[in-house]
Structures are given as C-alpha cells and as structure tokens.
Amino acid sequence: HVQLVESGGGSVQAGGSLRLSCTASGYTSSSFCMGWSRQAPGKEREGIAAIWSAGIRVSYADSEKDRFTISRDTAKNSLLLQMSSLKPEDTAMYYCAADPRAVADSGLPTLRSEWYRIWGQGTQVTV
Numbered sequence: 001h002v003q004l005v006e007s008g009g010g011s012v013q014a015g016g017s018l019r020l021s022c023t024a025s026g027y028t029s030s031s032f033c034m035g036w037s038r039q040a041p042g043k044e045r046e047g048i049a050a051i052w053s054a055g056i057r058v059s060y061a062d063s064e065k066d067r068f069t070i071s072r073d074t075a076k077n078s079l080l081l082q083m084s085s086l087k088p089e090d091t092a093m094y095y096c097a098a099d100p101r102a103v104a105d106s107g108l109p110t111l112r113s114e115w116y117r118i119w120g121q122g123t124q125v126t127v
Helices: none
Strands: 003-007 016-027 034-041 046-052 056-062 068-073 078-083 091-100 123-126
Touching: 003 068, 003 091, 016 034, 016 091, 016 123, 034 078, 046 068, 046 078, 056 068, 078 091
Parallel strands: none
Antiparallel strands: 003 016, 016 078, 034 046, 034 091, 046 056, 068 078, 091 123
16 A cells, blocks of 8 residues: 655744655555645644646645645655745644545645545654
8 A cells, every 4th residue: 555754844944945755655656646735733734735647737725836846756756845935834744645536626636635545644844
C-alpha cells in the first residue's frame, strides 16, 4: 500500500523560506492527485495546494498562491512545497496527502482534505 513521509519542516523567522518534501513508497502515479494541507492548534485542517496530471494542473488556496509553489519530482516519486515569505500564521503541522480521485468538477485537483484517503504523519513548521 502507499505510504507518505514528509520532511523539511522546522523553525524559521518571519519572511524566511522552507521547502517541504513528501516521499511516496508503494504505488503512485502521475494520475494520482497529491496535495498539502496544514492544521494549526485549535483549527481545522485546511488544504493549501494540490497537483494532478503530471503537474499540469495545480490548485492553491487564495491566501497562499503567491507565496507557495507545489511541484512533483516523478523520478523520485516525491511531492514538494516551496514556501516563501513565511508568516507567523503559517505555523502549523503540514501534511502530505494522495488520492487517485480527488478531482473537482472543475477538472482541477481539489483542496478539500476529506477527498484524500492517503495521508502522511506530518511535519511541523514554526514561524
């Protein structure tokens, strides 16, 4: 079965950058939707970026689209999230997720966390 392992979290000053990685083991393919969500203490999990169809289709939360970039490294079977201009409100546990069917009616990968059935354990980001 597919397993996801996140890495790259840590502590960074406001305005800094981090790159998160998610390595998949087991079977995944570019046909899978993959995404990043985050959950801050006392808040609901929110989807922030997703990617599908070999990286051709991407979705971003409005508040993150100018600061975060999602990408896939198919050779390494990994998902990346480059984050810049980090703010204290970005502090959260960041999770990687995958699902073969998490595509919205728009044809874009959905940000809705409940659509994803495979999850990693998360990596903490503190700003």
